[in-house]
Amino acid sequence: MNKRILYAGIGLFSLQFAYSQQKTDSVRNLCLKEVIIIGKTGLGSKNEPKPMSSVDEYMEQQDRINLIKRGSYAWEPTINNMASERTSVTIDGMKIFCACTDCMDPVSSYVEVINLNKMHIASGIGGNPYATNSIGGSLDMKLYKAGFHKENVSASVNSGYETNGHYRILGGSLAYSNPSFYSNSGVFVRKSDDYRAGGGEEVQFSQFQKVNLMSNFGLRLSGNRAVEASVIYDVATNVGYPALTMDVKSAKGLITSLSFTKEELSPVFSKWETKLYFNTITHIMDDTKRPNVAMHMDMPGKSKTAGFYSTLQGRKTRHNFLLNLDSYYNQSLAEMTMYSKNPDEKPMFMYTWPDVRTLNTSLFAEDKYQFTARKFLQVSARLAVQHDRIRSDFGLSTLQIYYPGMSRFQNRLLWNVAAKYHYYLKNIQVKVGGGYGLRAPSSSEAYGFYLFNSFDNYDYLGNPQLKNESSWEGNLAFSATLGKLNVSLEGSCFYLNNYIIGKPDNSLTHMTLNASGVKVYRNLDHATILTSDLTVKQSFADYFIWTNKASYSLGRDDHNRALPLIAPVSYSSSLSFNRKQVYAELKLQGAAKQYKYSADYGEDQTPAYLIFGASAGYDFHLKTYNPKLKVGVENLFDRKYSTYSDWNNISRKGRNYYINLIINLL
Amino acid sequence: MSLLNTKFKYFTLFIIVTATLITSCSKDEVKVVTAQDEVSALQPVDTITKGNYSFYIFKKDTGDFVVGYNEVYIQVKNNATGKYVEDANLSWKPLMHMTSMSHACPYSAISKVANTNTLYKGYFIFIMASNSSEYWEIAYNYVNGNDTIAKVSNQVTVAASTGKVRYKSFKGADNISYFLALVEPSKPQVGTNDVKAYLYKKVDMLTFSPVENYTIQIDPRMPDMDNHTSPNNVNLTYDSFTQSYQGKVNLTMTGYWKINLIVQDASNTVLKGEAITGTTTASSIYFELEF
Ligand SMILES: [Cu+2]
Numbered sequence: 001m002n003k004r005i006l007y008a009g010i011g012l013f014s015l016q017f018a019y020s021q022q023k024t025d026s027v028r029n030l031c032l033k034e035v036i037i038i039g040k041t042g043l044g045s046k047n048e049p050k051p052m053s054s055v056d057e058y059m060e061q062q063d064r065i066n067l068i069k070r071g072s073y074a075w076e077p078t079i080n081n082m083a084s085e086r087t088s089v090t091i092d093g094m095k096i097f098c099a100c101t102d103c104m105d106p107v108s109s110y111v112e113v114i115n116l117n118k119m120h121i122a123s124g125i126g127g128n129p130y131a132t133n134s135i136g137g138s139l140d141m142k143l144y145k146a147g148f149h150k151e152n153v154s155a156s157v158n159s160g161y162e163t164n165g166h167y168r169i170l171g172g173s174l175a176y177s178n179p180s181f182y183s184n185s186g187v188f189v190r191k192s193d194d195y196r197a198g199g200g201e202e203v204q205f206s207q208f209q210k211v212n213l214m215s216n217f218g219l220r221l222s223g224n225r226a227v228e229a230s231v232i233y234d235v236a237t238n239v240g241y242p243a244l245t246m247d248v249k250s251a252k253g254l255i256t257s258l259s260f261t262k263e264e265l266s267p268v269f270s271k272w273e274t275k276l277y278f279n280t281i282t283h284i285m286d287d288t289k290r291p292n293v294a295m296h297m298d299m300p301g302k303s304k305t306a307g308f309y310s311t312l313q314g315r316k317t318r319h320n321f322l323l324n325l326d327s328y329y330n331q332s333l334a335e336m337t338m339y340s341k342n343p344d345e346k347p348m349f350m351y352t353w354p355d356v357r358t359l360n361t362s363l364f365a366e367d368k369y370q371f372t373a374r375k376f377l378q379v380s381a382r383l384a385v386q387h388d389r390i391r392s393d394f395g396l397s398t399l400q401i402y403y404p405g406m407s408r409f410q411n412r413l414l415w416n417v418a419a420k421y422h423y424y425l426k427n428i429q430v431k432v433g434g435g436y437g438l439r440a441p442s443s444s445e446a447y448g449f450y451l452f453n454s455f456d457n458y459d460y461l462g463n464p465q466l467k468n469e470s471s472w473e474g475n476l477a478f479s480a481t482l483g484k485l486n487v488s489l490e491g492s493c494f495y496l497n498n499y500i501i502g503k504p505d506n507s508l509t510h511m512t513l514n515a516s517g518v519k520v521y522r523n524l525d526h527a528t529i530l531t532s533d534l535t536v537k538q539s540f541a542d543y544f545i546w547t548n549k550a551s552y553s554l555g556r557d558d559h560n561r562a563l564p565l566i567a568p569v570s571y572s573s574s575l576s577f578n579r580k581q582v583y584a585e586l587k588l589q590g591a592a593k594q595y596k597y598s599a600d601y602g603e604d605q606t607p608a609y610l611i612f613g614a615s616a617g618y619d620f621h622l623k624t625y626n627p628k629l630k631v632g633v634e635n636l637f638d639r640k641y642s643t644y645s646d647w648n649n650i651s652r653k654g655r656n657y658y659i660n661l662i663i664n665l666l
Numbered sequence: 667m668s669l670l671n672t673k674f675k676y677f678t679l680f681i682i683v684t685a686t687l688i689t690s691c692s693k694d695e696v697k698v699v700t701a702q703d704e705v706s707a708l709q710p711v712d713t714i715t716k717g718n719y720s721f722y723i724f725k726k727d728t729g730d731f732v733v734g735y736n737e738v739y740i741q742v743k744n745n746a747t748g749k750y751v752e753d754a755n756l757s758w759k760p761l762m763h764m765t766s767m768s769h770a771c772p773y774s775a776i777s778k779v780a781n782t783n784t785l786y787k788g789y790f791i792f793i794m795a796s797n798s799s800e801y802w803e804i805a806y807n808y809v810n811g812n813d814t815i816a817k818v819s820n821q822v823t824v825a826a827s828t829g830k831v832r833y834k835s836f837k838g839a840d841n842i843s844y845f846l847a848l849v850e851p852s853k854p855q856v857g858t859n860d861v862k863a864y865l866y867k868k869v870d871m872l873t874f875s876p877v878e879n880y881t882i883q884i885d886p887r888m889p890d891m892d893n894h895t896s897p898n899n900v901n902l903t904y905d906s907f908t909q910s911y912q913g914k915v916n917l918t919m920t921g922y923w924k925i926n927l928i929v930q931d932a933s934n935t936v937l938k939g940e941a942i943t944g945t946t947t948a949s950s951i952y953f954e955l956e957f
């Protein structure tokens with residue numbers, strides 16, 4: 001996985017990296033766990049079968065990442081089988097928190113491929129200066145910036161169409177660079193009707209549409225200084241969630257930042273970046289289109305985050321270090337109004353997130369010590385203070401029913417340490433690492449009020465008395481290259497103390513009609529999670545690469561029962577051909593029967609499946625435009641299937657033909 | 667120049683307004699509370715004058731008295747002196763005149779309202795609505811030792827309670843008639859609410875007495891929400907000082923709540939009411955709250 005630098009160009013912009021990228025290679029790049037390059041033309045674009053993929057589909061291609069799907073839009077990434085509570089998803093280092101109590105809007109749903117340059121995926125505790133409250137892993141989505149280069153203007157049109165769901169994709173972008181100024185902007189639209197599952201059955205309420213606007217500016221000042229600003233406005237409307245009982249009327253994200261960078265401050269300090277950011281997310285659910293709604297509800301949610309970080313990078317002798325001071329203030333508020341069938345009755349109102357204010361300040365330090373050119377040690381530590389406050393008196397008094405005398409305030413001290421030893425021999429790479437870290441409970445885990453989870457059909461009640469969850473982590477990566485064969489094996493194991501999960505409380509009664517009961521978040525004494533990946537890659541006959549992957553995961557609670565949402569054995573095999581402008585790929589992908597499903601946590605067994613796909617691409621070399629054309633078919637044999645992470649076993653897409661066309665106008 | 671002038675004007679105005687506010691505030695502090703001030707938040711119900719005395723009757727809300735709990739406020743004025751009586755010894759008696767018989771209802775003694783000079787209060791728990799031919803009459807009595815100073819009476823309209831159920835009468839398993847009226851929460855809120863209720867039994871047609879040392883179990887439910895309930899409610903127990911039953915009810919959201927009740931006597935024998943189970947969704951006695 002270490003070596004996987006996946007050039008997934010969508011051909012939007014000019015060739016060059018932003019200047020900041022160029023400075024950060026050398027040792028740093030060796031240590032990036034995983035970098036997926038998205039927004040880059042040329043070189044890699046031929047290797048990406050479907051450049052107009054959603055951000056979700058990009059993430060799905062990555063080892064260690066799985067996606068929980070509640071529909072065809074806004075999938076929730078898990079890293080090492082751990083979801084949002086245990087992982088961190090940031091955009092260019094910015095903290096953003098979703099505004100939906102039901103995880104209908106993971107952070108990654110507020111960006112588009114057009115916004116991104118690459119994704120930095122780190123497994124486990126270390127490896128990401130901007131990850132807070134994460135023990136499972138982190139994902140930092142780096143924004144695409146045109147960068148300071150010799151004068152250049154570029155423009156492109158991106159389009160795509162998929163037959164299943166009549167899915168239309170259209171985007172355009174414009175970029176201008178010169179050595180002291182850059183600006184790039186884009187607009188991206190996706191719209192899909194209901195898709196059809198394998199066999200042809202329509203999956204109702206799986207439609208969606210979204211519009212994404214983005215703009216970046218950079219101004220280079222004297223003395224190696226630069227000011228950069230970025231704005232993303234992303235609106236998804238009429239989004240169906242076939243696995244849930246309601247849909248989304250609108251999910252809006254406004255993500256803004258302003259950063260100041262100074263480079264080559266001294267021989268020791270190479271770069272100092274300070275960024276101020278603000279983002280606001282509003283999420284409005286909608287049950288009015290569903291038939292036979294037992295009770296109509298309004299469920300709006302909002303999340304606002306303001307924060308800053310200041311990162312100082314430097315090197316001295318054999319040290320390569322980074323310091324990051326990071327602080328954010330988040331407001332999470334969600335309410336629910338339920339309307340009785342009896343029109344004379346007053347509506348029932350409550351806060352599902354009681355206007356929770358979180359102030360988190362942390363200091364992160366990392367050092368890479370280079371023993372020799374082939375051996376180095378990476379160590380990092382983080383210390384964070386988190387202060388929570390329940391702003392709403394109404395919300396506080398409802399929680400106090402369950403926790404008499406509970407305080408409005410809460411302080412938590414959080415920290416983690418991680419170390420990884422990298423050893424590169426001629427054809428062999430070995431990495432051994434370990435770490436220990438704490439995370440605070442999420443807003444839902446600590447303060448959520450009767451959040452209905454349709455997965456196990458329970459209402460969930462937060463628990464402000466939860467202890468911090470802690471994790472001991474060990475990881476190992478081994479990779480060997482023998483001629484044209486590359487074998488790599490990676491594994492991580494996590495021993496979590498005070499593992500937070502919902503447990504039924506029979507003394508409480510549910511609220512949602514026909515729910516099975518109430519679960520309250522509790523600390524289990526411990527839990528164990530193990531993930532492993534094997535990749536075997538063989539190149540032959542100059543133009544062919546045969547890639548085989550398999551992964552195995554395990555999750556156990558303190559009574560040795562299976563944890564929910566742990567991936568079954570899954571595998572894929574692809575054969576790709578790449579010669580000059582021609583690219584073609586055949587792929588099969590499947591999973592074994594889910595033997596270790598978690599009946600205790602409301603999961604049922606997911607059967608095995610196997611699907612096939614094929615794709616082809618051609619880069620035209622015309623005088624001016626150089627269009628890139630990609631076509632493909634997914635789920636070739638129209639299998640009806642669902643994966644373990646499909647919420648309520650909703651079926652995945654049946655056979656789907658797609659075409660992507662990218663035209664660079666300038 | 668003119669701008670400066672305007673600014674100056676505003677500044678002067680600000681000073682004057684501030685000064686006025688300060689003076690008026692300090693004036694408030696020494697202001698004498700009049701008899702009228704003491705009833706300014708109340709609604710007049712009736713004024714009955716007899717001889718030198720006038721009885722002014724108030725309650726908190728507008729409209730008629732209703733079946734169930736009714737809080738009543740009284741002022742008595744000596745018309746000869748023009749002064750309100752501040753140490754009156756007041757009593758009252760409600761009586762319903764029906765076509766074939768008459769009966770009373772549970773009611774309290776009259777006591778002075780704390781921190782007032784002229785205001786008295788008490789309550790009735792009316793057990794039946796009046797109609798065109800059957801009416802309630804309340805006799806007020808102002809005595810000094812054995813001397814009756816003034817005795818007045820008036821007829822009042824008692825309407826059937828149309829809103830949420832806050833009063834129940836029932837025959838207990840011991841064959842005694844009980845009268846249960848909810849006082850608090852008068853303004854329910856989300857969270858923990860103090861509950862206060864009165865429980866009386868009928869001794870005879872004219873005598874109703876507070877019941878002591880029973881337990882009233884409460885089970886708040888939302889019928890609209892699959893009979894959702896809240897934890898940590900406190901059953902009502904007898905408070906001898908107020909002669910009422912007090913406990914706590916937890917309401918997890920706004921809306922319509924049914925407070926199911928079970929009345930147990932001092933030896934924990936159930937006199938009325940049923941526990942909520944899968945098949946029993948409501949007790950035969952309950953209060954209702956909606957907010
Ligand atoms: Cu939602």
Ligand SMILES: [Cu+2]
Nearest residue numbers: 762764769794
């Ligand atoms: Cu009568």
